[in-house]
Amino acid sequence: MGITQVKLAEEGLILEGPREAEPQGGLRMFNRIVDWITSDRMQLINITDRVNEIVRKSGVREGLVHLQSLHTTTAVFINEWQDALLHDVKSFLDEVVCRENGWRHNDPRYSDCERKNADSHLRGMLMGQSLCLQVRNSAVLLGTWQSIILAEFDGPRSRSMSVQVSGI
DSSP, rough: HHHHHHHHHTTTOOOOOOOOOOOOTOOOEEEEEEEEEEESSEEEEEEHHHHHHHHHHHHHEEEEEEEEEOOEEEEEEEOEEEOHHHHHHHHHHHHHHOOOOOOOGEEETTOOOOOOOOOHHHHHHHHHOOOOEEEETTTEEEOOTTTEEEEEESOEEEEEEEEEEEEE
């Protein structure tokens, strides 16, 4: 080691000796597009098992899973999967964003959209179209009562979600 390197090492600015080993196998990236066919205008779908299956197939033991809806009239969120609560979620969203409210997006004077689905866009915006969750021991880290829920606000339609798993 030269004089400059010795001084830098003494000041802790460069490391001497062996470095920690890189993780075995390095960083992995695994991508999938997953599809669902919905049957109702507003529908909640428990996608937890399907996401966990993708995480297992990815080979990632520790890392992150990023879920992104590819539609502006759907959402993905975490909550308890319980019938009474699911009913409450739908009722809440109906009350917060009324379907018939004179939305400009639904008015042919302002918009060329024939679906009259402004409420669906607004619900999707409120709930969000993406999640980033931890992967631990080759599974999504969720609390006891947590499930991953895909929300359809403009069905019935074919829906797609991008799932990206990264880690070691």
